[in-house]
Amino acid sequence: MLRYANPKKFLDLSGALLPWLWIAAIGLMGWGLYQALFTVPPDYQQGDSVRIMYVHVPSAWMASFIYGFMFIASVVGLVWKHPLADTAAKEAAPIGAAFTAVCLITGALWGKPTWGTYWIWDARLTSVLVLFFLYLGYMGVWAAIEERAKAAKAAAILCVVGVINIPIIRFSVEWWDTLHQGPSVVRFEDGKFAPSIDGSMLWPLLIVAVGCTLLFFALLFVRMRTDIAQRRIRTLMAQKAAS
Amino acid sequence: MEFGKYTTFIWSSYGVFAVLIGGVIVATLVSARRTRRRLEALTDEQGRPKP
Numbered sequence: 001m002l003r004y005a006n007p008k009k010f011l012d013l014s015g016a017l018l019p020w021l022w023i024a025a026i027g028l029m030g031w032g033l034y035q036a037l038f039t040v041p042p043d044y045q046q047g048d049s050v051r052i053m054y055v056h057v058p059s060a061w062m063a064s065f066i067y068g069f070m071f072i073a074s075v076v077g078l079v080w081k082h083p084l085a086d087t088a089a090k091e092a093a094p095i096g097a098a099f100t101a102v103c104l105i106t107g108a109l110w111g112k113p114t115w116g117t118y119w120i121w122d123a124r125l126t127s128v129l130v131l132f133f134l135y136l137g138y139m140g141v142w143a144a145i146e147e148r149a150k151a152a153k154a155a156a157i158l159c160v161v162g163v164i165n166i167p168i169i170r171f172s173v174e175w176w177d178t179l180h181q182g183p184s185v186v187r188f189e190d191g192k193f194a195p196s197i198d199g200s201m202l203w204p205l206l207i208v209a210v211g212c213t214l215l216f217f218a219l220l221f222v223r224m225r226t227d228i229a230q231r232r233i234r235t236l237m238a239q240k241a242a243s
Numbered sequence: 244m245e246f247g248k249y250t251t252f253i254w255s256s257y258g259v260f261a262v263l264i265g266g267v268i269v270a271t272l273v274s275a276r277r278t279r280r281r282l283e284a285l286t287d288e289q290g291r292p293k294p
Contacts, residue, residue, distance in 0.1 A: 033257070037244065037253075037257070047247070047249060048246035048247060048249045048253060049249040049252060049253065051246065051249075051253050052252065052253055052256045055256050055257055055260040056256065059260070094267060095267055098263045098264060098266070098267045099264070101263055102259055102260050102263050102264065105256075105259045106256040106259055106260065109255050109256045109259070110252065110256065112252060113248070113249055113252055215264070215268075219267060219271050222275050223271055223274075223275075225275065226271075226274055226278045226279075229275075229278045229282045230278055233278070233281055233282050233285060236282075236285045236289060237285070239289075240289065
């Protein structure tokens, strides 16, 4: 894995993977969301409002997954000073922030017909809002510090400290009484994990989630390639100014 | 497509998803294109091999 973190090898590999990632991501998301809107049956309790689950839940999973990815990249950047680790974390952040915003807004739109309110300061909702602010803070650190190495270090430290929020999000519905429901897609019962929703509803959800994950990597690769190109532009401009 | 009393909530949710995630996709691709053109222009100007 680390040998592909060389910028040249990364450019070659990502260039070859990108067309397939885009096709798979858009195909899976399009098919899954079509199923969610037009094929999946209404829920016996929530009726048609359950269709919001197909954008809300994958967005929530992506919000935490991307932060976890940034945490790993930040640790690699801090410990091994790997040239692409900081770039990976930096370029993942806006994508994670967008998924977190989708999660919060669609959660509010699902909450109103289900709970009777758009927002309540319960542990799950609040911890996801904190995650959104962590993303904004992380991007703010990169924007505020001009010297790249210093910005990368400060942002990585913020990211590493903020990762404590990820298990809080995950277990908030078990540690505290929350209006938000507990784990309801997969449950741990009788010593094993088992799906708690019917396959006709579960498969489109998993397909959208896989599509979102592939979309994340497609966007990340394009953004990292752009960042590498921008650094090359700065180098060329500096050489031009010096000559 | 009608979803009864949930129609507004459902379409608003899918709209938010489309606008925010679509926005990130568009912004990413536009920035990539602009950067690639700028880099090509600079390398042409300096007589270096194209990236």
